Amino acid sequence: MGRGRLAELPPVRAVPAEQVADALAGTPTVVVLDDDPTGTQTIRDLPVLTRWSADDVDWALAQGTPAFFVLTNTRSLGPDDAAARTREVVRTCLDAARRAGVEVVFASRSDSTLRGHFPLETDVIADETGAPDAVVLAPAYTDAGRVTLDGVHWLRDGDELTPVAESEFAADATFGYRSSRLADWVAEKSGGAVTDVAEVRLDDLRAGPPTLPRAQVVVLDALVDDDLRAAVLAILAAERDGARYVYRVGPSFVRARVSQPEQPPIADDELRGAVGRGHGLVVVGSHVGRTSRQLEHLAARRDLARVEIDVPRVLDGDDGHLEHVASQVLERLGTSTTVLATSRTLVTGRDEAESLEIARRVSAALTGVTARVVAADPPAYVLAKGGITSSDVATVSLRADRAWVRGSLLPGIVSLWAPTSGPPLVVFAGNVGGDDALADVVDRLEAAACA
Template structure:
């Protein structure tokens, strides 16, 4: 829901910063390696490579494509802190080693949630130690989805109403909850005081819209942003500082990725291109997200079209009942022959006694979900593949891509709604639609499925 410069009221007028200006400034700069803690960072961009594994050969392939950036899907948001740190370190070292052998440089970035969930500052600390970075640029704004940063405070929009992010359901996350909406205070909170608020500098909207910006010196630099022009103004300041020798780690939402690679907002994939991208028959919608927004979207999807609904019962899975999963596989394979099929976990969220136990439960449930999808739509399945697989929820999308479809290398082809919901074209297998759990209005899932089913049945 990209907004104009008069929203909220009383803001300074937008300073137009065309994407072409950023692309010109990118000439001769290193490739950006975007470590994505789930795959939804791809939803604002198109025509960039994605890796779901990070062998030297995979990284070499991605660098050979000549794109200004590529994504490495680390899925660290689903991992415990020590495992997330180890994986981040492994990916950074592999990418730097391959780049060194090719005689090129890379910049390593950390893409995470626009509602502030994820391992921070753990991941940026690991990256900074590996690459020798001076500071972290914190830019979580995602204007397409109504997430903006203003006066150093991160906000969520619901229609014309703005609410501080700490008052949202996302701040109550069982694993990554928080209390503060001002990003300087959030940094201090998440770092346990290791990075005090006084060590966080805010680059305000007034500065970004007044003219060229010189970035302040600080351990963390927060960028205000209400529209993409604000982010592109920040990117130009970052590129200027990097030309003068500064080394940053970016902790960013999806919109900063688009700004940093010099892409502007683009319309969703055209119907004709979508028909070429999907298969024939019906699609499989895989739902792992438990946020209220996803539940409402599921209700609207069911009200709009006839669906086959197949549910994995979470308590039964936690009791290690394999016969239940065999039955679920049979139901999904049969229903796909006749209609769009929704595969979901039971809607009551089961959490553990602490963060570690909650993560372990989430991993077991995700393994069950992706195992079923792999048996129906994966490369070893004997069944006819679905026309497409739509994965709802960031961690769900990651696990479906890596565990179910084994889509090691793919291209992001674009979005299915303005600025949200991305279509991947894997090297083999059905196309994958990556749909974050926390984006889109109540009709968004139904709108996307309508487009996909019309394309598949054309």
């Protein structure tokens, strides 16, 4: 498809968040099933669950927020396990909603670069809730430059656009794909089973209140949050008239759907009150090129300790290696910011299943070491780099069953979680931010922790 540039576009039609807030009165609570923790980057002051017992879901519903997140981490699972987990969460949430006398709708939040189990997860939600009128597909993440225009999903850098299928993300060993036009991507990922796809184009969104077309899947264009808020108003109007939707979305749709505007990062004084004292632990599992560059820039800017887990030794079952790594981390945290990373050479298997198994074993090693460190001497904060890494650190290392998302550390990216117990967790996706983003975030955190 090739690279492109933004041509002359219709002017943005302002749709303030307050207008969406007015339309939310009496609407269902949105349960956001997040296949890794990075869907929380755009929002603040919403609950997030990393486990989904009946008590946990009851607690989340009792907070009275327009939405809450349930971290399913299904992107780290094979298809059968991902389907089983999604089904379990949906059933638990439906039962809790019936007990509480409230109505819920489900959003399947996944990667803005199109990696994840689709249409599997929305199919499972539909099986449990009843066939929807449509699946709303809105993967845009406007803060990070992932936008949809003319039905095509792009990576935006200034005015230049790169079709997402020409990015490194499309070559993912587990979730790779060939199509940038979302209608074609739906057909590709469904094996040709879903071809009834309609597009809501930018012209429709900006000309006036749009009408959602009838189709199995409805694709939403979006360059800015006003576009998504315009679509949300149309969705809410249709739902009031009896339509039922399942949402398959990126982070920006969630912000629009709960009527939160784009917000500045957490202020320094708030950050000082949120983190502990001393130094922080940076846990890196992501292998995308962006993360590797960010690590290089962090090391160039700060005097920090780096401890590495040797992946081949992990795969060989060398437990003594992990004990030594944990001891090194604890020793170095006393005097400096410490990076715990896996070796940077990506090891993959012969097929999707073997690649996932390798990823799970490496993640278990990384989170196991982190858990030992946190139990022995909790750091001022834990920063987890990578979506699956963030999930496993939250659930395994910190056992953060319930938390509040407090906001971002950079505009629209990198979220701070306040677990109900344990150290604060910074969730930093592997595929967002410029080369200096990790260094900028660590600078802010260390300044707050050492104040």
